[in-house]
Amino acid sequence: MKVLIVDDEQHVREAIRLLVDWEELAIEKILEAHDAQSAMAIMEKEQPEIVFTDMMMPGQSGVELMEWIQETYGQTKVIVVSGHDDFEFVRGAVKYGGLDYILKPIDPDDLQAAVSKAVSQRRKEDQEKALNKQHTIEMAIEMNQIKPVYRDKLFSHLLDxxxxxxxxxxxxxxxxxxxxxxxxxxxxxxxxxxxxxxxxxxxxxxxxxxxxxxxxxxxxxxxxxxxxxxxxxxxxxxxxxxxxxxxxxxxxxxxxxxxxxxxxxxxxxxxxxxxxxxxxxxxxxxxxxxxxxxxxxxxxxxxxxxxxxxYSNAAEDEEGASLHFTDYEETIRFALLSGREEQIEQAVGEWFRAVGSLPSIRLKQVEQWMQEYNILRKTWLEPLSCPDPAESGGGKTFTALPLNEQGKLSLDRWKKELTGQLLTLSKQLAEERQRKQNVIYEIEQYIRRHFDEDVSLQEIANRFYLSREYISRRFKQEFKVNYSDFVTDIRISKAKELLRSPDLKISEVAGMVGFPDDKYFSKVFKKVVGLSPNDYRKRMEKDSSIRPAAVSSLSEGS
CATH class of the missing domain: 3.30.70.270 (Reverse transcriptase/Diguanylate cyclase domain)
Known part of the structure; x- marks a missing residue:
């Protein structure tokens, strides 16, 4: 920050220099002028933030200088230092934005306070100006971002x-x-x-x-x-x-x-x-x-x-329009069900031999074939309620066309991509058939997701369209435990985790693992664990407090 001292008396200028702690106020440069005309020249070159001015000087007066400063450099802070307690001078100082009017001889405290006030106001205004400038820039950036969106929406609406x-x-x-x-x-x-x-x-x-x-x-x-x-x-x-x-x-x-x-x-x-x-x-x-x-x-x-x-109204070349992917559905479906790579490659090869014999392939035809293929995929997957592996990888790209380096359709690349998709689909179908044959694991996952609910054996039987007897028998075969004990083990295991939190009441833990009655929960917990929920929690707290000491003694012994 810069300061300009304007006074025709050198000793006054020197006094102002000596009486203010410029370093404390971060004033980096102090300039001097002996009259208004030289002050104007310095201001145009240096543009100081604060100006001290006398009111009575040879040539133009301090009032005239202040009027010029207000018109030219409106943010500059002006402090009047004058030996004249004259009403007209004071009025001029107020009219043209004088921040303070200090009388000679100068009081050091008054001078320091006036400069501190001027520095504080100027910094505040500079910060506000910087914020306004930043806001203007941000608004301009935002408008530049909004304009293309507005244009796109406007003309899209017009097109529709x-x-x-x-x-x-x-x-x-x-x-x-x-x-x-x-x-x-x-x-x-x-x-x-x-x-x-x-x-x-x-x-x-x-x-x-x-x-x-x-x-x-x-x-x-x-x-x-x-x-x-x-x-x-x-x-x-x-x-x-x-x-x-x-x-x-x-x-x-x-x-x-x-x-x-x-x-x-x-x-x-x-x-x-x-x-x-x-x-x-x-x-x-x-x-x-x-x-x-x-x-x-x-x-x-x-x-x-x-x-x-x-675009032309001329009749479209219909050659190849009679070729449909659905004509090869049976061959490809049998290949998928076989699960054999060579049979899938052979089925795909038959389709591409037919495609390759066409003299031209238009985008309209390719879109039709892809639509037919996607419909068939859904048909193959539907009986097993199987998710489509092609849709689980984050969605399709904006172009599904297999292209060569020149951007033309590549039948070889398309053939390779289609074969890979069908091999993946064949594996998925085989795994899904196996999973459906072993529905007991699906029931297991359902129980693990709903252990805190009243998942009775009858509800499971109704949900999965199986008999209670079948579910009980298969549970015993697969997990070596009956259905009710399996549910109880999951609940108690979850309760052990929750009991480690001292903020949860025993009754709250009981409700969170599917026991609406905390007394019944305590009874079942003690039967399975050998301790009541409260005793189990105390033991966990004791173990956690002993463990650091045990580790310390082991390290000392070593």
Missing amino acids: EPDYYFSLEDQLCLEYGLPQETGISCRSAILSLDTMEKGVRSKFSSHLELLFFSLINICNEYLRKEQSGVAFRYWNNRYEIVLLLWKRLDAAPSLLHTLNEAFCKALGGQFEFGLGTAKAFPHGLPSSYREAAEALKRRDLLKRHTWIHC
């Missing part, structure tokens, strides 16, 4: 409900450059991420959100130049980027090629686009979007003739 446009027409025209004239047309394009090249896929495998952020930013940078459209993340499909175009619609394919060139430079790869035809805005938006999606579904996954797939 075109009439929504009329409630936001002025805002959309102002913020995104939508033409205000009536009768305009629009086109929808979809940027597909499901056939990325290996380079991009590897780079962003664990940073998918960053990839979306980068792609949308690049798209909007080009679209904003001519206010010709907007790119956004579609809320109904969070793995899809949609471009809404409303200017130079005939040049849309060229624009998408330009975007791919920008993607190559920034991200190291290109992306496939589906492009719908021009439709009336806003009601034609959903139709154009559906066309863009259809154009992507119709593309050949084995060959890439172009990165831009324009």
